[in-house]
Amino acid sequence: MSNKTFHIGGIHPDKHKITTNKPIEDAGLPEIAYIPVKQHIGSPAKILVSKGDKVKVGTLLADADGIVSADVHSSVSGEVLKVEEIEGEFGYLEQMITVKVEGDEWEESIDRSPDIIKEITLSPEEIIAKIREAGIVGMGGAGYPTPIKTTIPEGKKVEYLIINGIECEPYLTADDRLMVEKAEQIIVGAKILNKVLGIQNAIIAVDENKPNAIEVLRKITRSYVGVNVQVMQTKYPQGAEKQLIEAVTGREVPSGKLPVDVGCIVQNVGTVNAIYEAVQKNKPLFERVVTVSGDAAENPSNFMVRVGTPASYLINKVHGNPAEIGKIIFGGPMMGTSAVNINAPITKLSSGILLFKDDHSFKPEETACIRCGKCVDACPVGLRPFAIASQVRDGDYHEMKQLHVLDCIECGSCAYICPARIPLLDYCKLGKYELKKSK
Amino acid sequence: MLKISTAPHMNSPQDTRSIMRDVVIALMPALVAAVLIFGLNALTVVLTAVAACVAFEYLTCRYLLKSTPTTGNLSAVVTGLLLAYNLPSNMPIWMILIGSFVAIVIGKMAFGGIGKNVFNPALVGRVFLFISFPVQMTSWPKPDFLNFLNTDVETGATTLGILKHIDAESSATKLVGGLENLPDYGQMFLGYTGGCLGEVSALALLIGFAYLLWRRVIGWHIPFYYISTVFLITGIMWLNGGNIQVEPITQILSGGLLLGAIFMATDYATTPMSRKGQIVFAIGCGILTVIIRRWSVYPEGVSFAILIMNAFVPLIDYFTIPRVFGTGRK
Numbered sequence A: 001m002s003n004k005t006f007h008i009g010g011i012h013p014d015k016h017k018i019t020t021n022k023p024i025e026d027a028g029l030p031e032i033a034y035i036p037v038k039q040h041i042g043s044p045a046k047i048l049v050s051k052g053d054k055v056k057v058g059t060l061l062a063d064a065d066g067i068v069s070a071d072v073h074s075s076v077s078g079e080v081l082k083v084e085e086i087e088g089e090f091g092y093l094e095q096m097i098t099v100k101v102e103g104d105e106w107e108e109s110i111d112r113s114p115d116i117i118k119e120i121t122l123s124p125e126e127i128i129a130k131i132r133e134a135g136i137v138g139m140g141g142a143g144y145p146t147p148i149k150t151t152i153p154e155g156k157k158v159e160y161l162i163i164n165g166i167e168c169e170p171y172l173t174a175d176d177r178l179m180v181e182k183a184e185q186i187i188v189g190a191k192i193l194n195k196v197l198g199i200q201n202a203i204i205a206v207d208e209n210k211p212n213a214i215e216v217l218r219k220i221t222r223s224y225v226g227v228n229v230q231v232m233q234t235k236y237p238q239g240a241e242k243q244l245i246e247a248v249t250g251r252e253v254p255s256g257k258l259p260v261d262v263g264c265i266v267q268n269v270g271t272v273n274a275i276y277e278a279v280q281k282n283k284p285l286f287e288r289v290v291t292v293s294g295d296a297a298e299n300p301s302n303f304m305v306r307v308g309t310p311a312s313y314l315i316n317k318v319h320g321n322p323a324e325i326g327k328i329i330f331g332g333p334m335m336g337t338s339a340v341n342i343n344a345p346i347t348k349l350s351s352g353i354l355l356f357k358d359d360h361s362f363k364p365e366e367t368a369c370i371r372c373g374k375c376v377d378a379c380p381v382g383l384r385p386f387a388i389a390s391q392v393r394d395g396d397y398h399e400m401k402q403l404h405v406l407d408c409i410e411c412g413s414c415a416y417i418c419p420a421r422i423p424l425l426d427y428c429k430l431g432k433y434e435l436k437k438s439k
Numbered sequence B: 001m002l003k004i005s006t007a008p009h010m011n012s013p014q015d016t017r018s019i020m021r022d023v024v025i026a027l028m029p030a031l032v033a034a035v036l037i038f039g040l041n042a043l044t045v046v047l048t049a050v051a052a053c054v055a056f057e058y059l060t061c062r063y064l065l066k067s068t069p070t071t072g073n074l075s076a077v078v079t080g081l082l083l084a085y086n087l088p089s090n091m092p093i094w095m096i097l098i099g100s101f102v103a104i105v106i107g108k109m110a111f112g113g114i115g116k117n118v119f120n121p122a123l124v125g126r127v128f129l130f131i132s133f134p135v136q137m138t139s140w141p142k143p144d145f146l147n148f149l150n151t152d153v154e155t156g157a158t159t160l161g162i163l164k165h166i167d168a169e170s171s172a173t174k175l176v177g178g179l180e181n182l183p184d185y186g187q188m189f190l191g192y193t194g195g196c197l198g199e200v201s202a203l204a205l206l207i208g209f210a211y212l213l214w215r216r217v218i219g220w221h222i223p224f225y226y227i228s229t230v231f232l233i234t235g236i237m238w239l240n241g242g243n244i245q246v247e248p249i250t251q252i253l254s255g256g257l258l259l260g261a262i263f264m265a266t267d268y269a270t271t272p273m274s275r276k277g278q279i280v281f282a283i284g285c286g287i288l289t290v291i292i293r294r295w296s297v298y299p300e301g302v303s304f305a306i307l308i309m310n311a312f313v314p315l316i317d318y319f320t321i322p323r324v325f326g327t328g329r330k
């Protein structure tokens, strides 16, 4: 029998997972770190430091402003140079704390020993407090503050905890390597979440194109009760929350509802690893694994990178020749954003930096829809992207509601597959935007 | 200079041009078969139709619509091939030119070009010729294997033509002969029989089908449901006795069914978008094909069946909208 997968739509783009077997290297320290105070969904954190302050690795730089927000810690030690608005990856000005790096001095409270601490002594409330103090957010890309996701609303019951180890974006291998190298930490992290959510069993979902991760996880989970590995068929976008839930449990999150409404919680493996480190090691979230790859990277690699490290520093590390680079993508090629600024910093959400050569950097020319239906077949939500595009062109926003454009998960499958090269995802995003505005 | 663009930053290797190129490649075995069976005349017909279709599309874009010609996407080549495949190999050149004009200018460009046409352009061209020049459109050169310079004017009947006359018990039966004149399965499978130049060889068309499936240009659904429907209905009629003259295998191998089911009922623009809709469309084509073959004055019904179903596509699309994730699951 073949492995499980989601049932509506999906595509099989070329994998390009060239860094699968490259161990995570320490990227080292940049000269200057640019640490944004908003690396999550919600309000920016309130800045606690000012120019001239000395900070250590793990020092709290900015405090969560309300529930939907997250703490930001320093990823380096040194002196705060300035606190001001700097151009971020999207070219917008963002509030950043600039730290001149001096040495590598960590806060004493952080346990830096490599031993795995298996015993979970804290109570669920204490665990959630730890997660909050560590500034943990969904590291799969959503950036939703994790404490909210682990606090179950009154009257709801969680039956499934799914640890997302799918990483379905081409090129990216950050989660893959993390599972191979930090499997036990992730497993203990899953047990911590079991305790918080009051459930017995966590499922680590990994897709079949990661045999190394599967082998290591399977071996270690044997000595843990309550954490299991589920191997999934490879298909994009299986890592999308609702698609993964359907694939694993057969339950569909109703349109406009949350996973918890069908008794499910999904956490990315990176997030779970961060939870382990926060709860067992007192370590805030200030570094992450980043895949640096793409056809303009001479030596594509996986790095452990401090948040705030400029992309240019990593580009140097993989011997990317800046003259050859046509495009820099933060994230994966399907959903990632192309950066305007080569010095834009790595954040808690940066799973990859992709360098594309000039001739791969242009969007192909849009031609006429040939009604092939491939976008309809590809859409994992069961939408009709060609129809959305034509309604957006006509400016008929009433009709668009009928087309369920708000359910679009922006996975880009439709635009990827379209032989006429119609930028269907752009039309969907525009449609969503206009529809929300018109309400 | 850094480029910026919106996601996704990757595209499937398949684009409109590569799809059309694949269809052209898939049609090549049938062209080889046509030349082997009907001689170089077949090649002349094909080249004329292709050249004319491309030229008409280019000229329409250039001088009528004043837009960048779309001929680069090769869809006009496909239309030309399909039109030619639906003609007898002794079709006069000037008639082919008229057919090509109707196919491209009226059947395709008048609707707004690729993707916007309601009816399959090649079939529009074919039916126009059929109505305008019924004599030339139904005189079938006899197959003459490897006689490339087949300039013989000797013509024979198609399998379905023979059956029609028997069914009708018309006086023409004497002319074409009875059931004993039908080709055997082997002849039909290889294409050693009278008919339109591209439709006769089942083998060549099936090779093309396999190629299209392999290249993921089309799914198997439409050809499968179309052909199965014809097989089932004619099978039931045959078992009931007397209602139809030949068993279903001959029904499938004769006429333009394979060419139509594989290459024309799968035309993107003129068929439904969703899997479900495509199946409804294919079954409809199958039913109409049998009805026309059995009860109309025409021996063959594939072209008309597909054209009629083309007109129902918006309706089928409307009733087969896919279910949206997270809504109304039972």
Ligand code: SF4
Residues within 6 Å of the ligand: A378, A379, A380, A381, A382, A383, A385, A407, A408, A409, A410, A411, A412, A413, A414, A415, A424, A425, A428
């Ligand atoms: S981007 Fe939206 S419309 Fe396109 S395939 Fe993904 S969910 Fe469907």
Ligand code: SF4
Residues within 6 Å of the ligand: A368, A369, A370, A371, A372, A373, A374, A375, A376, A385, A386, A417, A418, A419, A420, A421, A422, A424
């Ligand atoms: S994939 Fe592109 S060409 Fe095909 S139906 Fe969708 S929008 Fe049209």
